[in-house]
Amino acid sequence: MGSITVVKDQLFPHFSHGCPLSLVYFQQPNHKNENSNEEDENEEKDDVVEEVRHGGQCGMCEEQIWSFHVCYYYCKSCDYSLHKFCAELPMTLQNNPSHPDHNLELHTYKFEYKCNVCNLKRKNAYFSSCNTCYYFVDIACATMSEQKINHPSHRHQLERMFGQIVSSCVACGNEHRGVFFQCITCPIFRINLQCAWLPTKLLIQVSTNGNKFYPRCRVCDDKFEFHLWIYKCDKCRYYVHVDCATSKREPYMSIFLPASAGNINKNYTEDEHPNLLHCPFQDEGDNLLKHHMSNQKGTICTQHDGEMLNLSCHQHSLILFNKQTSVDEKMVSLHDPMKRVQLLCDGCVKPIMTAPFYMCCKYVDEQCSFVLHEWCANLPSQIQDYFDHPKHPLVLLPKIPSKFFGVFGCEVCKLPSNGFAYGCRECEYYVDINCAFIPNEITHEAHPGHFLLKVKPSTYQPCKACHWPISDWGFHCPTCDFYIHAKCALLLPREVKHKLDKHPLSLRYEPAENHIEEYFCESMHPACAPLILQSQCEQATYGYYGSGVYEFLNMKFGGKIEIKDHPHPLSFVQGIQSDGYCSNCREEDEYDKRLKYKMIFKCLECEFAIHYKCASFLFAN
Template sequence: MDTRCNDITTRNKNEALCNACLIPIKENMRFYKCTYECNFVLHEWCTRLTTELKDYKIERDQLRHFSHRHPLTLVYLQQPNHNADDEDEEEKEKEKEEDFVEEDHHGGQCEMCNKEIWSFHLCYYYCKSCNYSLHKFCAELPMTQQNHPSHPSHILTLSNLVQSRNNFYFRSTDGTWKCSLCNLMWKNIYNYHCSICNFNMDIICATMSEQKINHPSHPHRLERMSGPIVSGCLACGNKHEGEFFQCTNCPTFRINLDCALLPTKLLIQNHTNGTYTHSHPLTLAYSYPHSEIISKYYPFCRVCDGKFYSHLWIYKCDKCRYYVHVDCATSKREPFMSIFLHESLGKTFKNYKEDEHPNLLHCPFPDEDDNLLKHHMSNQMEFISKQHDGEMLNHPSHQHPLIFFNEQTSVDKKMVSLHDPMKRIQLLCDGCVKPITTVPFYMCCQYVDEQCCFVLHEWCAKLPSQVQDYAGHPEHPLSLLPKIPGKFFGVFKCSICELQSNGFVYGCITCEFYVDINCAFIPKEITHDAHPDHLLLRVKPSTNLSKRYCKACQYSVRYSELVFHCPSCDFYIHVQCALLLPKLIKHKCDKHPLSLRYEPVENHISQYFCEICEDEFDPWEWFYHCTTCAQSMHAACGPLILQCEQATYAYDQQSVYRFLNVKFGGTLEIKGHSHRLAFVQGLERDGKCSECDTKLQYEMIFKCLECEFALDYKCASSFVS
């Protein structure tokens, strides 16, 4: 034996305990005893096992180990390979799905060091009948070590005895002992000890230089660092307390044990109690190249809404544009960090009671026929219905009497067509500039002769004359005006949604503060499907929130701008994005209704192209999509129902169509041109303004339908001023 006790004799003794297997040496058993006064004894067979342990293997990767009475079998932790050459791609994908497991396999707990046997250990020894496992490096440890770097002066002996006192081995009452290197307390595990110095060293510390792993995230082998530390992790980017692995060639590469053990695939809902769900398995990626981040329009984490960094690990879906931080996917954030985190984007718990909010507005509105003004006036419909003054109404906004059009679709045997985008029929209310899709409504008595196309929703004809204590302008009441005095063609810019409008207006002439009639009735609180179960409060930020952005259009929230905000989640939506984008729209480019989407569509990994303008777009901004036809379009391109040609999307605007509140139509006569000019939206084929030579595409213009003469809005107004 490789020991200082080289004078060994054999004798019989029935009260000694074998230092290797800890089985008592009974009468008539042969054993070895140290001739010095250290009471070191070994069974005869334990001596043979010790000297031959490194090479003592029997058939089929089996091992006889002194710590267990049965042979141990070597078990490999490598995943099976299903990439046979004769398999087609469809079969490979099927087998891949069937072979999917939530966690990588591992071998339980090692009986010698009490540490887990993980997948990166590649293999381990196992006794199936006893459920007994050993790390491969633990099973092959020598019984003694000489000149160990941590204790070179004496020989260290492997045992599960605790230490010696007065040259006698003993066990503590609870089986605990302290490692002389890491100062950690251990219980009932093997250690290397020196009986002369009362020096004890756990197996992990004793074999630290040998505990190296091959991890797929790094080209070099990683070495286990001694003892638990607090350090940053290059896998997740966070600070962790615990065990780390470090590259000896690249000292800056250091990953936490939890990250090193991350499964290559997982189902996110299994790690987050169903709070965040996705139907497909997510794959672990050890980097997220910056070029790919750019090409995917800078996506945000689906759990915390945070940014991604190219050098950090992520989980991503191979079938969808679903990306998530590794610690978000596995809910492995450090506990002390939780106080700095706001509630995330997953399943939320309802923070209000329905009966306490009887008139709560639920957005988005179901379709284009529904809108804020309709909901606001619905509580007054009984009052409105009593105000009908026969079948005729003289409204201050129009010079002709209005007919109450109800339950019929014809007047004097002439058909009146309701708004229908599928048939390219447009009927917009002159008050709110929203579609009229149902009866009743008011129409000009001269409408049937096509002399005047003035129409009003029933509720728009009965609007209150003033709005008191308006949130955006509490200094003065706002008065209802059919048109703003002096505004060319009645076009003005709403002070709330900042969209152009030529409908009715509530305004303060003294302060020159004007809002369209929809924005005059913005509620104090709403709910929205993009952030379900949480109340969104109407706020007007008093400080700069340039780092906060609207979830719909990704534009920043500006100072003194009305927005809807969830204070518990720091969630923002512009009022126009929340109130002006319906859940469903109809468009002549698709025979099915298109639904409003708040994030990339499931089972759609490729690029997104708008069917209207044919440009690629960012799916992290809200858009409309038909799942049946797999067609998508910008939210701003959706309302373009009367013309459909390339490049009709106004890029400088947010997700709301730029001229959503403008009713085009009517004509203008100017000096110097023999034909009347039609009020329309500029298209690419309209070229440039005949006066100032600016491009007319995306602008409000006046153009001649008989020649190529056209003016932009500003130049046309100067001709008549």
Template sequence: MFEHEHPLNFIDLWSKELKHEEEDEESEEETEDLISNQDFRCLCFRCDEEINWFHRYYYTCGQCDYSMHKFCAELPERLEGICDVEHTLYFLTKWLYSDWKCGICRRIHKSTGKTIKNYKDVEYPDLLHLPFPDPSYSILKHLFFKKNGPCTLEVPNDVTKTHDNISHQHSLVSSRIKSISFHDPMKRIELLCNGCLRPITTTPIYMCGNEDDHCNFVLHEWCSRLPTELKDHHDHPEHTLFLHSTVLGKFFGVFTCNICYLPCNGFVYYCKKCEYHIDVNCAFLPKEITHASHPNHLLSRNVNAPYYICKICYKYLWDEKLSYSCHICDNFHLHPKCALLIPETTTHKCDRHPMKLSYFPIENHKSEYFCEICEEEFDPELPFYHCHECMQSMHPACAPSILRYETYTSTRYDRAIYKFVNVKFGGTYNNIKVHEHPLSFVQGIESDGECLKCYYKLQFKMIFKCLNCKFAVDIDCCKYLSR
């Protein structure tokens, strides 16, 4: 704790106890009190930045005009041994996050990475350490790879019979029977699991045994071990969630997850009564994790308060229900999707080397930072992928290992998660009400032009297009025309 000659009082600006003196009135007065808290302003003695309602916690002196952010007060004045041996790092802060600045060489070092460990490994033997090593790894592999419990799929003589809720029109066979080309962006081969939508790079797997129909259904072996129902789920404890291979009533099986709010057409846990559905990755969010962007401190799953900012995508958390938060550092929060869906390394077809996730500006990098995919400048203070061999850098959303003609998103402010990371494109849709030819389910690109129904651009959308003619519509218009 930063020392001061007088005792410091701890203040929570969101506390209901902070009210005006007029407490005689009922609800109208309470609304005005909340507004007055939001309008609260003072300066932090240590960083000279404003303390306001968004920061929530701060320390103040009752005897003099002295106030400090909570995270400013609880950080040491300086750190030794992070920069060069003979240099000392002095405290420097920015809004909602803090850095260390060397007083000799003037280099700025982000405070992440030098936190003191606040837990014992023996007390958390199954703790999930994120990010995952590569795009093929998932929380389902982490949980079910070594488990020998009941399977969603029964496997007699290498031919599978699906559970009632996990249906496929053809029999599934073990990968030991049928040869397969695994996911490899460098060879332009894409193979995604129909359950978790993560790339398949190794066995064991199950796949469709019908070679005549060119069906691309394939499933990780650990995805076959998903429980058929979830009771008392932390985000929907009211009803039991049942596992389905597709959501009935959702066009072409595409739904929006009620936790990460990303579109998905993989397996789903579904409550029919509440129209509640979550993808199988979000269904198993652990209570606590660690993350390389904030090492040594546990991050706990919680229902986030408004105005928090995710430290990976730097977008507000108010659109999401859940966050992973550090209860020691009040200013560190992550979207669950940013924590789980951005791997430590990735391989992109534009670079033959694996690229690693970086949380800091690259040392000795002299030029501006530009993404090699979308060719837009980016802030190196935010996480990005970098290849030290080719000196190439990419936004995380521009560098998924799945194959797309155009992988960057339609807005320059969404650079963390590729929008369709949980969507498996492919398959055909036959309906003469919509079009006389079979339509392919693909991601729209610039050359697809406009939707022939609504006339909006098809780029960066889920679309159905004819490979024989120029017919193309987005998924909503295709659903409307098929009625």
């Protein structure tokens, strides 16, 4: 029970109880500014649900005594309570609205009867009756005109309406049959008894819907109507419909269920799935291919620092760096966005942040920047019965000859890539090497406790991470109808580092939970905070917010080409604002001619720059 004030000198004798009763006042909650970041240090730790602050059940009408009743009569030694209006009900009711022709007499004994007002059967309950008409009224109906409440949702006092009606409720928007409270000043304001009894602080505070932005319900993902009640926590940006918040089917509503009920358990065990992939990955140095290859026995050979490896896909020998990161007394720096150092694997196009890894022997002379993760150097030569292309085997292709500069569109994640691929040349079907090993099931912190199964939806299904429809492959929880793109689940790690902030950026699931500020010190879309440091774009605003993933996450920019009619070599980079418009483009739309955020080739000696597709056309001719 929450805080109460007992008026000790107001003892009240009542026929229903042998001990005198004390008048008890509820201490009304101190509603702080909802934007305040100050926490009440004196707040009781166990007072998480405000509506445990009630006075128990009334011994007269057998209905609950809630905090909005303001006060009640109570015997502490016997734990006996009465509504104030029930306890003060006179022995004779004159001109009662339910039976104005005769007086109603209050009986001091309990009896089994049927109330002539609400038509409910009462067993061993107090009542008032008309001795002339044999008319019975239960105590709840007899005190109807006295049942006024001060509810936090409305500035005026509310009165209980007489009888049971069918009406819509301004709190939840649903139609109800039963007891309603109505404002006499504002007759349109009418709430049903169930909504009037809702906790005003259900781990989160109840409020009318007046928000600075347009959130969606965290339970059903639907929109809010501006005039209906919601439960919200502005500090955490957690918003839910009243109905969704009080649904006993929801895991966090187990507080409303009997003991041992409502516990939500995982639908899998770790022992039965030892290689189950848990997403998101820890950081940008971790990825799907690393986990897959580490689970394949014998695929990675134990070699020593400095040993050489020759691959048919590369013209120079590769050196293994195991414990050291230097060669010929020259330091080799691992990938570090904080120091603006980029080291991307040419196979999976993911950062190399730990040893061992392979590097071209010509790297230190700046003749060749080819590097490989150890697991990317030990990939299988082909894949049989691939889930999205089962009719032909997929062959490992370090570069796709038919694709200019090795750039292809992955058939699974739909992102461009110039890394290694598995492909079927007969069908012109190619996937990047990470997507080649997508598992059938994963788990994800955004939806804990349940398997997510690999699916390709046949109907419109929005991704919970980016809200864009899943037109390609994704993962689905059939129990909760939760969907997420495969690329959003597998390519966004738990934590990243960015050159614009000295602190690590952690992945958050909308809305940002468990944070007392309105914003983080730095907060941005995942697509606007790419993991790859593009050295040519250090001052550019990165990204392309077409999904939850940075568009060029699987691209390794660099390298040069020469084309006819231009005297200088062109470098392969990502376009920035200052690059302007394509020097060769014949697109009619001005926006399409822009080079910003696109794959381009540009001259570092003059202002000449062209789109990737224009360069491919000029190079071919």
